[in-house]
Amino acid sequence: MGSNKKRPAIPPEIRSYIDEVAKKTAAAVSEAYKPLQQPQNAKQAFKNTEARLYALPVLKVKLKDDKEKIEDLRTYGTPARSKSITRFSKNSVRLDPEEALEAIIKDKEAGIETDQHEVDILEEALEIIENDQYYESVSGRYFEGLDNETIAESLGCDATTVWRNRQRLIKSLAVRLYGTAAID
Known part of the structure; x- marks a missing residue:
């Protein structure tokens, strides 16, 4: 798998x-x-956020981790008894190891694209509040696992102010x- 041999072209029916x-x-x-993308009301939108x-x-x-796994797959191939290969050989189309590897990589890449899209959406949304003086109440709670009292000490206010903001x-x-689904 790790050699520099040119791979044979994958037949169109296998590619499809x-x-x-x-x-x-x-x-x-x-x-x-x-479920996280379509809230029914403002309360649900808040919880989903x-x-x-x-x-x-x-x-x-x-x-x-997933990006590293793809690099490992490209470098070393699949383990001899990979469960992910059987997923691609249960239908009537049988894939050779190279085709199965390509399918596994494409499958993993599709998941990465979806996850990356979620990260991008959230980071873009966070940009609108990052200059707020109470931004740390969000970043401390959700990204660092801090409680309101610890965040309040850092911000120089009380825990109720942290919670409210x-x-x-x-x-x-x-x-x-x-x-508009998120508006009370």
Whole structure:
């Protein structure tokens, strides 16, 4: 797998099968995110915004890990008994190891694109509040796991002020992320 030999061209029917699997995977990932993307009301939009903020640091680590996995797959190929290969050989189309590897990589890349899109959306939304004097109430809580008292000490105010301003900032983010569905 690690040699510099030129790979043979993948037949069009196999290429289309690989593309189909990648599209199905992207659609499944997108479907999994729908509950977070379509709130019914302002309260749900607020909760969804919080859930997405809590997930952001973990999602960034996952992206980094997934990109490393793709590089490992490209360098070393799949393990001899990879479960991900069987996923691509259950249908009537049988893939050789090179084709299966390509399908696994495309599948992983589709997931990375979806995750990266979520990170980009959240980071863009955070830009609208990053200059607020109480931004640390958001970053401290969701990205560092700090409690209101610790954040309050850092900001030189009381915990209630931290809580109230974080609520205000999360509502702003919710409107940015969900539009009018996030307005009370």
